[in-house]
Each structure stands twice: as structure tokens, then as C-alpha cells.
Amino acid sequence: MSDDTNPIAADPEKAHVVSQWKHDSRLLSCRFDPLGRYVYTTAYDYTIQRWELATGTKTVLKAHDSWVRGLAFSPDGETLVSGGYDGRLIWWPVNGGDVTGESVAGEGVTEESATGEGVAGEGVAGEGVTGESVTEESATGEGVTEKKIEPQRIVEAHDGWIRWVDINSDGSLVATGGNDHLVKIWSFETGELVRSIAGHDRHIYSVHFHPSGESVFSGDLRGVVKQWSIADGSEIATYDAKALYTENPGQAAEYGGVRSMDFDASENRLVCSGLHEAPNPFAGEQQPLVVVFDGSTHEELHKFIAKEGLKCIAWRALFHPAGFILGACGGGGGGFLVFWRPDAETEFHRFKLPDTLRDMDLHPNGLLVATAHNDEHVRITRLSENQSAT
Amino acid sequence: MFPKYACRSSVHGMARRQFLGQSLAIGGAAVGGVSRFAQPLFGNHLASEQKRVLAFYLDGGLSQFESWDPKTGVPTGGPFRAIPTSVPGIHLSELMPLTAQQMHHLLILRGVNTNENVHARGRQMVLTGRRFVPGESHPHLGAVAAKAIAPEAAPMPGHIRVVAGGGGNRSRDAAYLGAEFSSIVMSEKNPPNHMPADDPAALKRDLARHNLRRGWDSHLLSRRRSAMTDAYLQSFESAERLVGQRDVFDLSSEPANEQERYGTQALGRQCLLARRLLERGATYVQVHHGNYDTHAENFSFHIEQVGEFDRAFAATIADLHERGMLESTLIIVFSEFGRTPNINHRFGRDHWGTSWSVVVGGCGVQQGGVFGKTNDHGTEVAEGEVDHGNLFHTFLQAVGVDSTDTFNIDGRDVQIADPASEPIREVLA
Numbered sequence: 146m147s148d149d150t151n152p153i154a155a156d157p158e159k160a161h162v163v164s165q166w167k168h169d170s171r172l173l174s175c176r177f178d179p180l181g182r183y184v185y186t187t188a189y190d191y192t193i194q195r196w197e198l199a200t201g202t203k204t205v206l207k208a209h210d211s212w213v214r215g216l217a218f219s220p221d222g223e224t225l226v227s228g229g230y231d232g233r234l235i236w237w238p239v240n241g242g243d244v245t246g247e248s249v250a251g252e253g254v255t256e257e258s259a260t261g262e263g264v265a266g267e268g269v270a271g272e273g274v275t276g277e278s279v280t281e282e283s284a285t286g287e288g289v290t291e292k293k294i295e296p297q298r299i300v301e302a303h304d305g306w307i308r309w310v311d312i313n314s315d316g317s318l319v320a321t322g323g324n325d326h327l328v329k330i331w332s333f334e335t336g337e338l339v340r341s342i343a344g345h346d347r348h349i350y351s352v353h354f355h356p357s358g359e360s361v362f363s364g365d366l367r368g369v370v371k372q373w374s375i376a377d378g379s380e381i382a383t384y385d386a387k388a389l390y391t392e393n394p395g396q397a398a399e400y401g402g403v404r405s406m407d408f409d410a411s412e413n414r415l416v417c418s419g420l421h422e423a424p425n426p427f428a429g430e431q432q433p434l435v436v437v438f439d440g441s442t443h444e445e446l447h448k449f450i451a452k453e454g455l456k457c458i459a460w461r462a463l464f465h466p467a468g469f470i471l472g473a474c475g476g477g478g479g480g481f482l483v484f485w486r487p488d489a490e491t492e493f494h495r496f497k498l499p500d501t502l503r504d505m506d507l508h509p510n511g512l513l514v515a516t517a518h519n520d521e522h523v524r525i526t527r528l529s530e531n532q533s534a535t
Numbered sequence: 536m537f538p539k540y541a542c543r544s545s546v547h548g549m550a551r552r553q554f555l556g557q558s559l560a561i562g563g564a565a566v567g568g569v570s571r572f573a574q575p576l577f578g579n580h581l582a583s584e585q586k587r588v589l590a591f592y593l594d595g596g597l598s599q600f601e602s603w604d605p606k607t608g609v610p611t612g613g614p615f616r617a618i619p620t621s622v623p624g625i626h627l628s629e630l631m632p633l634t635a636q637q638m639h640h641l642l643i644l645r646g647v648n649t650n651e652n653v654h655a656r657g658r659q660m661v662l663t664g665r666r667f668v669p670g671e672s673h674p675h676l677g678a679v680a681a682k683a684i685a686p687e688a689a690p691m692p693g694h695i696r697v698v699a700g701g702g703g704n705r706s707r708d709a710a711y712l713g714a715e716f717s718s719i720v721m722s723e724k725n726p727p728n729h730m731p732a733d734d735p736a737a738l739k740r741d742l743a744r745h746n747l748r749r750g751w752d753s754h755l756l757s758r759r760r761s762a763m764t765d766a767y768l769q770s771f772e773s774a775e776r777l778v779g780q781r782d783v784f785d786l787s788s789e790p791a792n793e794q795e796r797y798g799t800q801a802l803g804r805q806c807l808l809a810r811r812l813l814e815r816g817a818t819y820v821q822v823h824h825g826n827y828d829t830h831a832e833n834f835s836f837h838i839e840q841v842g843e844f845d846r847a848f849a850a851t852i853a854d855l856h857e858r859g860m861l862e863s864t865l866i867i868v869f870s871e872f873g874r875t876p877n878i879n880h881r882f883g884r885d886h887w888g889t890s891w892s893v894v895v896g897g898c899g900v901q902q903g904g905v906f907g908k909t910n911d912h913g914t915e916v917a918e919g920e921v922d923h924g925n926l927f928h929t930f931l932q933a934v935g936v937d938s939t940d941t942f943n944i945d946g947r948d949v950q951i952a953d954p955a956s957e958p959i960r961e962v963l964a
Contacts (some may be wrong), residue, residue, distance in 0.1 A: 171878075189610055189878070210607075212614040230614040306614075348835075353650070397826045398836065427595075429831025429881035477881055496571060501880045519880045 152466040152511020155528040157484040160496040164525040166201050168194055172517035174214050174504040178239055180222035181509045186523045187213040193227055196523060208235050208296045215310030215321065220332065224297070227309030228321050235333065236298040298336045302329060313354040318375070320361045323350030328363045328373060342378045344371055347399070353406040364403025364417060366390065382443045386436055389419035393426050400426035409464040413440035416470060420460035435457035435485065449485040452492060457481065461505045473505030473516060482514060482526060486526040498524060567953035586898055586934035587813050588680050590867040591848060595828030598857065598874035598884050601628050601837040603643050603892035604909060611876035611912045614834055622903045630841040639903040640852050640861060641896035646907025646919040647926070649872060652886035657871030664927020665953045676930060678709035678716040678821040679951060683936045690776055690819040694718045697805045698823045713765065713946045718821070723786065723804035783811045796850045803847040810854055813864065828868065831881035863931045866896035876913045878959055890916045893926060899933030900963050906962050924956025931938040932958045
């Protein structure tokens with residue numbers, strides 16, 4: 146495996162933006178498909194956007210009546226399941242749809258590097274990149290047909306917001322969690338409800354299947370993380386992530402929550418992300434916080450913070466195959482990718498992006514990172530010297 | 536220095552004789568007899584048709600997008616959908632499903648433009664109907680209403696605010712009207728501080744103390760009456776009236792289903808107390824609900840705050856209607872401003888006095904409608920623009936007060952409401 150595709154070769158200190166595309170509405174979430182062909186984003190206009198990594202071509206998916214924050218894919222990369230603040234769960238084909246009309250090529254930069262030529266010294270300005278900024282250009286895409294993608298299934302799944310969607314490793318089940326305090330397990334094949342699990346008393350912010358497929362984690366506003374048996378819905382364990390919760394009596398505000406979770410099967414660790422040090426929730430003053438737990442003892446192992454105040458929320462944290470923890474932090478302080486080693490409290494590297502971000506995902510190759518930004522852009526950052534966007 | 540009332544006007548002279556006569560009566564309820572209007576008969580007219588006001592002050596700036604003026608499918612709209620109400624064609628935010636069922640009792644004014652984005656100034660403007668001017672102090676709506684519509688022998692203070700943590704203290708919101716009309720701040724949790732125990736012996740001792748005080752006061756007041764002594768006297772008399780009504784604070788005496796309808800959270804209890812206070816003769820009650828100043832995570836926080844408000848408010852409206860009180864009670868829902876159409880980078884909305892909403896209902900106003908509108912994105916008023924002065928006039932007119940009338944303050948005629956403004960006649964019933 147060449148360094149171009151070897152996730153172990155990821156070098157955060159080489160991070161640089163290789164592509165950015167602009168939608169016409171602020172972005173909320175982003176996910177790569179499992180085969181690494183597309184990045185999907187969601188936006189304030191209630192739509193989902195599919196961006197072809199090789200060309201930046203955008204296809205818009207419309208069927209939700211509100212913001213969409215939950216995106217998950219079947220392992221074969223054929224199906225996307227989205228969960229919205231309208232309480233709907235929608236199945237979409239990743240490919241296909243009717244072919245009509247002209248394409249709407251994505252506005253933004255389609256790097257010459259996509260064709261194999263390096264774009265030395267050029268990129269989108271951000272820390273870690275020297276050189277001039279590349280202004281956005283639209284590709285007119287004449288003669289390319291637009292692909293309309295229609296939902297395969299719509300389920301009225303939750304009473305209120307769905308905040309997170311996950312699909313298990315064999316693609317048989319979908320997990321959702323949201324404002325009705327319920328974790329719900331659905332059949333991927335039929336869309337039928339398999340199980341509804343009650344046990345949280347606050348909004349559920351994230352859900353995540355254990356890699357074994359035998360259990361699912363759910364994390365709520367108060368930092369309560371529960372692990373549930375898929376077989377019978379019983380509670381297996383509780384993790385105390387209250388470090389991610391802030392109660393402000395003066396403002397009568399509860400703030401924070403388990404904004405994301407990831408599980409590392411090889412090390413048997415659970416990582417949760419969110420915020421702490423929030424003296425003024427209504428003003429959005431907080432610092433990012435990432436907490437790692439032992440999957441056997443359920444005890445906290447480490448906390449990870451930022452060296453200097455970022456005034457951000459750690460919207461997402463992932464275990465990277467190269468052994469570090471990758472975090473996406475966004476807020477009043479801007480947008481950052483933050484990299485922690487497991488044995489150090491503060492980051493060993495930080496990469497500043499042009500605008501605050503709300504979500505992040507890691508490409509299957511472990512070298513590309515997608516971020517969804519408030520300035521309507523999705524950005525692809527590469528964690529190696531190679532300039533390729535794919 | 537002469538007492539303040541040394542003007543020897545006929546009004547004050549009459550009131551003084553009345554006062555002295557009453558204060559010598561053992562156990563009598565002595566009330567300072569300051570004339571309330573330049574035309575004293577006005578109060579007598581209202582006595583036969585007692586009106587009252589129930590105001591809901593949502594502190595911090597309620598987002599009109601997440602409540603009364605939802606905009607869906609536009610960049611400024613946010614994630615919440617609009618839901619139909621009991622009035623066809625009128626929609627509210629999905630955060631207000633219960634209030635939506637009471638829409639036929641309400642009127643939304645969607646074209647409010649106060650052009651003020653500072654909390655303190657915005658608050659002062661909506662509560663006094665006048666723009667902030669350094670050095671000037673005007674009475675709040677509750678003080679004016681208490682002076683205008685509270686009967687002289689009212690069993691309850693005329694101006695009450697229900698606030699979490701309130702202990703029975705008086706505020707300073709009556710300005711030149713005098714302390715008699717300033718608000719008494721109460722809480723849903725406990726009776727006002729120093730309320731005597733519900734024990735015959737304690738009450739007997741309390742009454743004896745009052746009678747002793749009255750005797751001493753009457754001696755002093757025969758020689759040295761002033762605005763300060765009046766304020767002092769009024770405080771004691773108000774307190775004694777409250778003692779006589781102390782069971783109003785016992786919310787546990789309400790049927791369980793009523794308590795459940797209002798909800799067990801603080802605001803629900805406050806609204807239940809407000810209804811009980813109105814039933815007992817309070818003429819202006821203002822309930823406070825806070826924490827709407829959501830510069831970050833506006834949507835998550837509004838789910839909580841508006842959800843709490845929706846249940847308590849809808850229960851109150853329905854309850855007042857069922858008890859036949861809504862026809863004589865003006866409902867007001869206001870804040871110091873609304874919130875920005877622009878959603879900032881912290882998922883928040885900031886202060887916005889340019890195009891926001893106030894709601895009225897019940898007595899004296901058209902019901903089941905909307906007056907004014909904003910443009911598609913909610914960035915400006917498109918029709919029916921009104922401001923704080925218009926609102927203040929309208930509130931008073933709705934309860935039968937001629938807002939163009941004057942108070943006589945130490946021999947000087949002072950406009951009740953800003954003379955440069957006028958009521959919104961289209962919304963009056």
C-alpha cells in the first residue's frame with residue numbers, strides 16, 4: 146500500500162485543504178460514503194448534498210422538512226440513511242435516480258490535482274499551507290446529466306428531532322436517538338421498528354453501535370452514556386461522561402452533551418466529545434473536551450483538551466488508524482482539526498480552517514478529512530503531503 | 536421643610552380628611568386617599584365593570600421565529616416547522632402546540648418595531664411606552680394600570696409581579712405615581728417574607744400590632760404627612776391586605792388536575808398563582824419567565840423555554856376562559872425585543888428590535904387574528920408597523936382607560952401615555 150492510501154502514513158502536520166465546494170446554504174453535517182467516492186453534507190435549506198470527490202459535482206436530495214444532522218451508510222455503500230429534525234428517517238440510494246436535464250456542477254475548486262498534476266503551493270489558505278489562495282470557480286459541466294435521487298423509504302421515526310443515526314457493521318440494523326429521549330433500533334431491510342429503548346431523561350445527542358454489533362451506545366445532554374443490549378434492550382453499562390455537561394442555574398440552562406462517540410475495537414476504548422468550561426452557555430462560551438473510556442471497566446481513562454482557549458465545541462472525535470485521536474472543533478473561536486496522542490492531555494498539532502465548522506468525517510483511506518462549515522463550504526483536508534483530493 | 540402635600544390643593548385636602556377619619560378606626564383598613572385622576576369619578580365608573588391585566592414578560596428576548604411568527608424553508612427560518620392553530624390561516628411555531636389551540640382568544644401583532652437592541656432600554660420602553668431619555672422616569676404599565684383600574688378598597692395590591700425567588704418586596708417602578716402603585720414581587724414557592732403563620736394566636740398578635748401602629752401613625756400623620764409617610768403607610772396596609780388573603784399562596788389547595796394542567800415547573804406554578812391573585816381582586820399581575828437571551832444554541836434552548844411557556848400559558852388562557860374571566864382580563868405577552876433573522880455561527884440569534892411580535896388577548900381587543908406582518912425572511916416589517924408607544928396606549932384603551940388622559944401629579948398634569956403616540960385602533964374590540 147503506497148503512502149498515498151495508507152492511513153498509517155497520515156501526518157497531521159502536513160494537513161492542508163485540497164478541495165472546497167460551496168453550497169448556497171450553511172452546512173450542518175458531513176459524511177463520506179464507505180467506498181470513498183462521495184462526501185455528503187446537510188444544510189439549513191433542509192436538503193442533503195452529495196458531492197462527487199473527483200469532480201465536485203453536486204446532487205441535491207430533498208425530502209426532509211427540517212435540518213438533517215444524522216447520516217449513516219450501509220457497509221456496502223449502496224444506501225444512505227438520513228435522520229432529520231423533522232423526526233423522519235429516510236433511506237436513499239447512493240447511486241442511481243432518474244437521469245434528467247443538465248448537471249449542476251459544484252461551485253468551488255476542482256483541483257488540477259484530480260487529474261494527477263500537483264498544484265504546488267496552491268490551496269485554500271489555512272494554517273499548514275503556504276501559497277496563494279485559490280478563488281472559487283464554477284465548472285459549467287456542459288452535457289452532463291443531473292441525477293435526481295428519490296427516497297426509497299420514509300419512516301416517521303421520532304417525536305421531535307433525530308440527532309444521530311448509525312448503522313451496524315453488518316448493515317442489518319439502524320440506530321437513532323433524539324429529543325424524545327428514546328433510542329430506537331430499526332430493521333435496515335424493512336424499516337420496521339425492532340426495539341425502542343427508554344432510559345435517558347434528556348435529549349439523546351449521539352448513538353453508536355459497538356463494532357461487535359451486539360450492543361449500542363447512546364449519549365445524552367447530561368453526559369450519561371449507556372450501553373444497551375441489542376438482543377433484549379437491557380442496559381449493559383453506564384459510562385459517566387458528566388464532564389461534558391454544564392448546568393448553569395443562573396441561566397436555568399443545561400448545556401453540553403455527548404456530541405459524538407466512536408469505539409476502537411482493537412484497544413477496547415470509547416471516545417466521547419463535547420465541551421466544558423462553559424461559564425456562559427447563552428453566549429456560547431466554552432472549551433472543547435474529549436474523554437476516553439475503558440470499554441471493559443467503563444471507567445474514564447483520559448481527558449483531552451486544547452492547549453489554548455479555542456472557544457469551541459468538539460463536535461466530533463474519532464480514533465484514527467494511525468493511533469492518534471482526531472477532533473473537529475468549531476465555535477466562536479473558529480474551526481479547527483485537533484490531533485491528540487493517547488498519552489498526552491493537550492494536542493500535538495492543530496490545523497486552523499477558514500471558518501467555524503459543525504461536523505467532520507474521516508475518509509476510508511484515513512488521509513482525507515471532510516468538514517462542514519457555517520460559510521456554506523464543505524472542505525476536504527488531506528493529512529499528507531500529496532495534493533490529491535482522492 | 537414642608538410636607539410634600541403642602542400645596543393645599545382641594546384634592547389632597549379632601550383625601551387627607553378621609554384618611555385621618557379612617558385611620559382612627561380600630562381594625563379598619565386605612566388607605567391613603569391620594570386622588571388617582573384629575574377626574575376622580577373615572578375610577579367609580581370602572582368599579583362597576585372591573586377589568587384586569589395579566590401580562591407575561593419573557594425576559595431576554597423571545598425569538599419571534601420560534602414562537603409567534605415562524606418562517607419555514609428560508610435561510611432565516613431555522614429548523615422548526617409551522618403548525619396550524621385553532622384559527623384557520625394562522626400558524627405558530629411547532630414549539631407551541633398547546634397555545635395554538637388557544638389562538639382564537641389571541642391577537643398577534645407581528646409588526647412591532649421598537650428599534651432598540653439593548654436589554655434595559657428595550658425593557659423600559661415596552662413597560663413604559665416611552666423611549667429612554669436620561670434623567671426621565673416614567674411609571675411602568677402595571678403601576679399605571681393599578682392607579683387607573685384598581686378599586687380603592689381592593690382586597691389585593693393593584694400591581695403584582697410574579698417572579699421566581701420573589702419575596703414580597705416592593706420595586707421602584709411607579710415613578711411619580713407613588714410607592715402605592717409600585718409592584719410587589721411575589722414567588723410561586725412561598726408566601727411573601729414575614730407572612731404570619733396560619734395560626735389564630737399569631738394572627739391575633741399581628742392584628743394587635745397593626746392597630747397599635749395605626750394609632751401611632753395617625754398621630755404622626757396629623758402633623759407630618761408626606762409622600763414618604765404615605766409610602767410607608769401603603770406598604771403596611773398592602774401587607775395587611777395580603778395577610779388577609781394569605782391562603783391565595785397555597786397552591787396545593789388547587790385540585791390535582793388543575794395543578795397538572797398548569798404543570799409542576801416554576802412557570803406553571805407562577806401562572807396558577809397569577810390566576811388565583813386575579814380571582815382575589817388583583818388588577819395587574821405580571822408573570823416573568825426568563826432565559827430567552829439565546830446568543831448560542833438558540834434552538835435547543837428555545838425548545839426548553841418555549842415548551843415550558845406553551846404549557847403554562849395555554850393552561851392559563853383556557854382556565855380564564857372557562858371561569859368567565861377572560862372577557863374582563865387583558866392578556867399581554869411581550870419581551871424587550873425579538874431575535875435576529877440571522878442565525879449566528881454559534882447556532883444562536885442575537886437582539887432584534889426591528890421586526891418582532893407582541894401578543895394580546897382577552898378583554899378589549901380583537902381575538903383570533905393577526906395585525907401586521909413581516910416580510911418573507913422576517914427582516915423587516917411589511918405592514919402594520921407599531922412601536923412601544925402604540926402598544927402602551929392600546930393596552931390601556933383595551934381595559935377602558937383613556938390613554939390620552941392625564942394624571943395630576945403635585946398639581947401638574949402629566950400624560951398617562953406618550954402624547955406623541957396613539958393606540959392601534961384596528962386591534963381594539
